Amino acid sequence: MAITRRQFLKCGSTAAAGALLAPRLFGSSFVQDALAAIGNRYFVVLYLDGGNDGLNTVVPTGGVLRPWYESARGTGAGGLRLELADLANTAIGNDPNTGSSLALHPGFRASPTGGAGDGGLHALYQQGKVAVIQGCGYPDYTLSHEDSRLIFQTGDPSLSLYPGTGWIGRHLADAYAGQSTAIPGVAIRNSVPVDFRQSATSVLAVRRLRDFSFPYDSDYDSPSERTARNTAFNALHASAQSGVDPGFQYIGTAGATTLASTAAYPALHSLYNNNPTRNAFGKLYDNGTPAGVNRSTSRDLLEVAKTIWGTEQGMVNTRFFWVENGGYDTHSDQGAGVTDGQHFGLHAEVGASLKVFYDDLASMGVADRVCIMVYSEFSRRIEQNDNGTDHGSQGPMFLIGGKVAGGVYGNHPRIDPAELDGEGNTRYRQNGSNDGYESTDFRDVYGTILNKWMSVNPLTVLTPDTGDPTRNWTTTNFNMPLFLP
Amino acid sequence: MGDANSTLSEAEARHLLRRTGFDVSEKTVEKWIAGGITRGEAADELLKFKPQGFKPNGNSFEAIHDKWLKFMLKTKAALQEKLVLFWHDHFATGISKVGDPVLMTKQNALLRQYCKGDFKALVKAINRDPATMEYLDTVRNSKDGLNENYGREVQELFTLGVKDSAGNDTYTQEDIVQIARAFTGWRYNEKDEPFLRESRHDFGADKVIYKTTGQFGPAGVNFTAAGTGEGEIDAVIDVIFQHRDTDGRSTVARRTARRLIEFFGTPNPPLDFVDDVVGTGPEAFDQTWIVSGLLRRIFTHDDFYLGAGAPGVADHKSIAWPIDYVVTTLRTLKIKPKGKDLVLAGGEYFAMRDHLSGMGQVLFEPPSVFGWDWESSWISSATLLARYGFVRDLTSARDGGGTSFRPEKLVDLELTDADDIVDAVLAVCGVAALFTNTEKTALANYLTDGAGPIDLADDDYRNRKLNGLFALVLESPAYQLV
Numbered sequence: 001m002a003i004t005r006r007q008f009l010k011c012g013s014t015a016a017a018g019a020l021l022a023p024r025l026f027g028s029s030f031v032q033d034a035l036a037a038i039g040n041r042y043f044v045v046l047y048l049d050g051g052n053d054g055l056n057t058v059v060p061t062g063g064v065l066r067p068w069y070e071s072a073r074g075t076g077a078g079g080l081r082l083e084l085a086d087l088a089n090t091a092i093g094n095d096p097n098t099g100s101s102l103a104l105h106p107g108f109r110a111s112p113t114g115g116a117g118d119g120g121l122h123a124l125y126q127q128g129k130v131a132v133i134q135g136c137g138y139p140d141y142t143l144s145h146e147d148s149r150l151i152f153q154t155g156d157p158s159l160s161l162y163p164g165t166g167w168i169g170r171h172l173a174d175a176y177a178g179q180s181t182a183i184p185g186v187a188i189r190n191s192v193p194v195d196f197r198q199s200a201t202s203v204l205a206v207r208r209l210r211d212f213s214f215p216y217d218s219d220y221d222s223p224s225e226r227t228a229r230n231t232a233f234n235a236l237h238a239s240a241q242s243g244v245d246p247g248f249q250y251i252g253t254a255g256a257t258t259l260a261s262t263a264a265y266p267a268l269h270s271l272y273n274n275n276p277t278r279n280a281f282g283k284l285y286d287n288g289t290p291a292g293v294n295r296s297t298s299r300d301l302l303e304v305a306k307t308i309w310g311t312e313q314g315m316v317n318t319r320f321f322w323v324e325n326g327g328y329d330t331h332s333d334q335g336a337g338v339t340d341g342q343h344f345g346l347h348a349e350v351g352a353s354l355k356v357f358y359d360d361l362a363s364m365g366v367a368d369r370v371c372i373m374v375y376s377e378f379s380r381r382i383e384q385n386d387n388g389t390d391h392g393s394q395g396p397m398f399l400i401g402g403k404v405a406g407g408v409y410g411n412h413p414r415i416d417p418a419e420l421d422g423e424g425n426t427r428y429r430q431n432g433s434n435d436g437y438e439s440t441d442f443r444d445v446y447g448t449i450l451n452k453w454m455s456v457n458p459l460t461v462l463t464p465d466t467g468d469p470t471r472n473w474t475t476t477n478f479n480m481p482l483f484l485p
Numbered sequence: 486m487g488d489a490n491s492t493l494s495e496a497e498a499r500h501l502l503r504r505t506g507f508d509v510s511e512k513t514v515e516k517w518i519a520g521g522i523t524r525g526e527a528a529d530e531l532l533k534f535k536p537q538g539f540k541p542n543g544n545s546f547e548a549i550h551d552k553w554l555k556f557m558l559k560t561k562a563a564l565q566e567k568l569v570l571f572w573h574d575h576f577a578t579g580i581s582k583v584g585d586p587v588l589m590t591k592q593n594a595l596l597r598q599y600c601k602g603d604f605k606a607l608v609k610a611i612n613r614d615p616a617t618m619e620y621l622d623t624v625r626n627s628k629d630g631l632n633e634n635y636g637r638e639v640q641e642l643f644t645l646g647v648k649d650s651a652g653n654d655t656y657t658q659e660d661i662v663q664i665a666r667a668f669t670g671w672r673y674n675e676k677d678e679p680f681l682r683e684s685r686h687d688f689g690a691d692k693v694i695y696k697t698t699g700q701f702g703p704a705g706v707n708f709t710a711a712g713t714g715e716g717e718i719d720a721v722i723d724v725i726f727q728h729r730d731t732d733g734r735s736t737v738a739r740r741t742a743r744r745l746i747e748f749f750g751t752p753n754p755p756l757d758f759v760d761d762v763v764g765t766g767p768e769a770f771d772q773t774w775i776v777s778g779l780l781r782r783i784f785t786h787d788d789f790y791l792g793a794g795a796p797g798v799a800d801h802k803s804i805a806w807p808i809d810y811v812v813t814t815l816r817t818l819k820i821k822p823k824g825k826d827l828v829l830a831g832g833e834y835f836a837m838r839d840h841l842s843g844m845g846q847v848l849f850e851p852p853s854v855f856g857w858d859w860e861s862s863w864i865s866s867a868t869l870l871a872r873y874g875f876v877r878d879l880t881s882a883r884d885g886g887g888t889s890f891r892p893e894k895l896v897d898l899e900l901t902d903a904d905d906i907v908d909a910v911l912a913v914c915g916v917a918a919l920f921t922n923t924e925k926t927a928l929a930n931y932l933t934d935g936a937g938p939i940d941l942a943d944d945d946y947r948n949r950k951l952n953g954l955f956a957l958v959l960e961s962p963a964y965q966l967v
Contacts, residue, residue, distance in 0.1 A: 049853075143658060144641055146855050190845045191858070191865045205865030207843075212870065215877035217956070220949040228934035232957050235927035240962035245792075245802045247752075250861045251869075251962040258866040331634050332625045386630030391637075423658040 037175055037455040042308055044321040044372040045168070045195060046297070046350070050328030051145060054379035054395030056080060056105055056336070056343060058134055060412065061087050063100025068415045078387030079336060082106070086337030090122045092132060097411035097436050104132075106337055107347030112295050120351025121398070124358055128406035129367075130398055131482050135413045136442045137394030139428045141378065145329070145391075149377040153194035155446055155462050167446055168320060169198030170461045171454065183261055185320035186307055188300040193322050202257040203320075209306055210269040214262040233259060268310035278309060281360040285353070297325045298353035305360050312366060325350055328376060332388040350374070354400060361402075368402035371453050371483075375442070382415050383424050393425040394439050399449075403484045410440035447478025489525030489785035493517055496794025496918065498527065501784060503967055504749050505531050506563030507809065508816040509915050528784040532601060532777045534562035539594045541586075549586050550838050550848050551827055553593065557812045558821070568600035568776075569593065570808065571748050573848070574856035576611050576643060578620040580849045588616040589849050591677060601777040604741060604770075605726050608643055612718045613679035618671060621854065628669045628687035636665030638854055644725050646740045650756060651731035653698070660694045667692060667708070667717035681715050688713055694721070699736070700729040726774070735771035738763045742770060742779055749780070750789050751801040752860050758788040797921040802966040804860050807844035809967065810872060811837065814959060817915055818895065820879065823888040830884035840878070843871030864965070876959040880952045892951045898941040903929035906939070910954050919963040928957060 055073070059082050060066045073081040087103035094101050109122040124130050138157040142148050151157050155167030162170065168185070176182045185196050185203035196203045206212050216226060233255070240252025272278045284292040285302035292298065300323040310316050327346055335341015339348075354372065361367040379395025394413050413426035414437040421427050428439045447458035458478045493501070498517050501524075502509045517527060537560075541552035557566045573596060580589050592614050599607035611617050617635075618624050626632035641647055645655040670686030673679045690713070696705035711720035728736040742762045746754045762782040763770045770779045783789055792801035805813070815822065822829055826836035841847060845868045851857055882890045895913045900906045907928045911917040920928075932939055932950050940946045958964055 142647075143637070143661075144647055145853070146641075147647060187865075190843075190867045191862055205867040207867050212866070215870070215874040217877055217881040217952065219881055219883070220945075220952070224934075224936075225949060225953070228931050228936070229953060229957065231934060232927045232931040233960065236924055236957070236961045236963075239921065239924050239927075240798070243798050243962075245798050245800045245966070247802055247804045247861055247864075247966060248798045248962055251804070251864055251965050254864050254866065255869055255960070255962060258869050261866060262870070331622045331632055385632055386625065386627065388625075388632075390631075390633045423662075 038319050038453070039455070040369055041453060042311075042319050042321070042366070042370045043168075043449070043453065044304060044323070044370060045193075046354075046372060046374045047193070047195075047322070047324040048328050048346075048350070048374065048376035049149075049324050049326040050330070050376070051148075051378045051380055051391055052328040052346075052376035052395060053080075053330060053334065053343060053389050054134075054376075054392075054413075055382060055389075055415065056082060056334075057347070058092070058132055058396045058408075058412070059087055059103050059105060060095070060415075061091065061101045061103045063095070064098050065095060065100035065412055065415065068417065071417055072382045072415065073336075073384055078384075080334055080384045080387070080389065082337050089118070092122075092125055093408035095134070095412040096408060097438075100412065102132075102408060102412070105343070105347045107339075107344040108351040110339060110344070110348040111352050112293060112345060112348040119355045120348065121354055121400075122351065123355055124400060125406060129358065129402065129404055130400050130406050131404050132408045133397045133399065133440060133445055133480075133482070134408065134410040135394045135426075135437075135439045136375070136397045136410065136445060137378070137428050137439055138441055138443070139430065141393045141425070141428055143378065143391040143423070143425075145377055150194060152375055152377055152442060155443060161463050164197060166193070166195035166197045167461050169194075169196045169203070171450065171456060172196070172203070172320065173198040174460055175454075175456065183257070183316065183318055185322070186304075186318050187322040188303045189322070189324060193324075196320065196322055202253065202261075204257070204261055204265070204318075206265065206303065208269075209265050209303055211266075212262055213266045214259060230259065264316050265307075265310075268306045268315060271313060271315060272306040272309050275309070277363060278305075278360075281305070281356070281363060284356045284360075293349070293352045293356055295349040295353060297323065297349050298356055300324075301353050301357040305357060305364075308361070308366060308370070309364060312364060330380070330388045331390060332386070334384075334388040358400065371399060371401040371404060371449065373445070373449065374398040374400070379413075381424055382417075382420060382426065394428060397442065397445055399445075399482055405482055405484050409480060409482065411437050413437070413439070444478065444480055445482070448480040448482050451478045452483045487524065487785075487787050487790070489523065489528070489781070491524050491785075493522050493524050493527050494794065497524070497790050498522075499915075499918075500790060500793035501527060501531070503813075503915070504789075504803075505567060505784070507557070507813040524785040525781070528781045531564050531784070532780060534565050536597050536600060536602075537562065537565060539590060539597055541590055544586050546580050546586055546849065547826070547836075547838065549590050549593070551825070553848050554808075554812070554827060554837060557808070558815055565597065565600055567749075567809075569596045570806070571745065572596040572600060572607070574851060575744065576614075576617065577851040577854050577856035578616050578849075579851055579853075583616045583619045585616075585619075586849075588619065588677065592616040593849075599776075601775075601780065603774050604776055605722065605774040608639070608726075609719050609722050611643065612639070612668075612722065613671070615673040615677045615679065618673060618679065623668050623671050624673070626665060626669050626671070627685040628666075629685075631662065631665050631669065631687075633661050633665045635668055636661045636663075639664065639722075640725065642854060642856075644722075644737045644740070645728055646736070649730040649736050650734070650739060653731050655698055655728065655736055656695070657697055659696070660698070663692045663694045664721055667721050671718070683714065686714060692717065694724060695728065698728075700733070726771075734760065735763065738769070738771035738774075742783075745776075745779060746783055746789075747803075747859070749783055751791065751803060754788065758786065761786060761788075794918060796918060797924075798919050798963050798966060804863050805965055805967045806857070806859075806863065807841050807846035807868070807872075808848065810844070810965065811841060811875060813915075814875075814879065817913070818879070818890065818955075820882070820890055821888055823886070828888075829878045830882035830886060830888040830890075835874075835878060840871060840875045843874065844868050845871075872965070873960050876956050880956045880959070883948070890952070890955075892955060893941075893947065896941070896951065898947070900941060901939055903932040903939060906932060906941070906951070906954070910951075910958055914955070914958050914964065916958065916961075916964055919966070920961075924961075924963075928954060931957060 060069045090104040109120045154162045237252045237256040285298040287294040304321045380389035380392040450458040541549045621635040622632045640656045666687045670682045690709045692709045693705040693707045695701045708720040792799040828834045
């Protein structure tokens, strides 16, 4: 049912209205749009929705941190403590500050289909492909899901500098300025996430590439009818783009981009599946034979893999991706080390999905050109409640990729019960705090990615926080050692 | 400057009916204009409905979803359905966490009962609503394991909001904890009746809130004194509703008014508009908390009618929610989906709830406690394709029977002029005023483009081009707006 390339070109040329829809989606002119600073690299965001409990994600197994951990996380019914036996097979490096040994949650080596396994994020860590960045947050943290998510998505703790635009969106608007038909970003969901929002460049929201085709009336379909429909459709949408109402303009752009993209993106599904090697990997994401991970995170990452493969084959040119996993707001029944616990299941899903995705990328030969960033809006309270955890402050982020310098970065939050703030959360400790427990501003991570992975000046996207006098961000000091040369 | 005594113009009548309902009844427009009705009289007519209950047949998610959808497709009091939608979004509760459709049904009935009534009483009822108690973990809140979820959201989402109009915090984490203490031990029994399990309740008499926000001063307010145990959760709502912005105006009244304006009117209303509809004197919203009075002030305000009636799409438009888009379209084109899954006679036979899910709105399952994201967040390539897919299924529904799309019953087949046909279709779809001449020309060209001479009596031509013209209009940017 997908429109053929020839039909598309015909539609495109008929749409004379369309500087808007010039057929840049194909051929060399489209590929030339690749000259944005990210070059031939890719950037994938994985958002953990709900506030992931960082303390049961990167867990102290020794040193000064362990007794503090055990005093906050109990045992017995509802207890959330991960015992040393639970953590025996998921050790990672030591906390840079205290030297305390650390481990990942045991779910990060399991398979969500039941196997205890030796896969997941921990396997990638052992290959040196994962940077664990502890204690990421911002001063004067908020415990509102909405506000904290927006802070991470806009890159602005004041929530005043960039209403309605995300940090990646602002980068895309700069990097793809003047390329109104470029599709640099795809979000695997129903709507464009705030991280990717901006006003200039188009970001697609795609749930499944296979279904991303324009629904024509198949009973009365013909090339000439499609041409006529598309011409009128494009004229109405072009008119809306020059309207006065912001919503009208937005729909004008979104509709025109959607129609144009339906000509190119559905084919990426079959392009991937028709390649025997890719097809074999594809089964590891969904419910193929043998049964793959088959969770929403893996199925969403499969769509990313198809689009990256399509970009590699010159069909499209999409470099930025967004996927999410939900269910992290574990106020109750969080579960500790048992394999059927909520938090265990979430980590097993994410870890196994990322492992399949990374292996697929490695097989494509692009793993060194992909960076995956995992974040959540906040962590959770150090002291658990009956059987869950309430909203907290700083938490870990992950970077994953062939050129990511694996290891542990950032200091573990100071979970000493005597040092928690009045709300029972770890304090954000500013740069230069004299006890060594400095927190990591999440914008240090963003800035380093912008600086080193996207090769742009982070200050074109982020505004330094003037409220923190210990900060003196410049282009060059967004410079965490997170990437290999 | 107009007010409640201004005579309603035809453009204003259409605007008011579309914003407060779904399809625009031509009969009502004619009656109102012929009678020289005022804005105030029109608002009173819309607001006079008797709240209607909600009793679905069956206890599955599908049953309650489709029951509500059918309500919207049939109702003569469309404003009630819009209000219940608003409150469902405001007190967002999702069935995937609540689990029991019966509890969702009871909450929906509660929202119907209070939809235009006493907002403060509604919040107090929500305190004790079993679906909310599940969704926001009140049932898991105990003196030995404080769960802050409801204590936070009752302030952030149901009443105060995070910041006041001057940008100052309205509450602190300390206030969340104190309010969470009041809700410890609240459970519901097998008859879904709420009760206080005293062994789980924190009876401490030192529950004090708002020492550092609002107008209460450093001593704050001790709401324990208003009663111990059961009385605390009402007392705390009374305190919240007294909260004042930095400039002394009511925080809850302003925030609620703003959200209702944004829902029925336009995004980002100026503060003056908000304060006007909160009102002054004994009838003010912060005195009565009666929603219908607030709505009347919205529906009679000049700012509500900005953007009504200009040729083409003026500013101050709002993007139709998916449920509004679907219900309005089906009602306007007089199509009744069939079967227990509410499918259309053609297309892919998708259940109507699957169409809506693709567009980003599943009733009884908002994406989170924040409800749905409005305005341009409704629009993406994925959700637009879902809207287009619904349009395709609808305009290709030719299988016969009462659920078919029958453009021949909507448009005079004797018409031969392309411009006349375009005007007729735009009028049927209720968007005649929203299209410029250039846009109409593009549609007229479609009727002749790639086809022979215009002949609506010819089955092949009509099935292709008249149905196609309807599809283009329903897909158009202007049609996505209210």
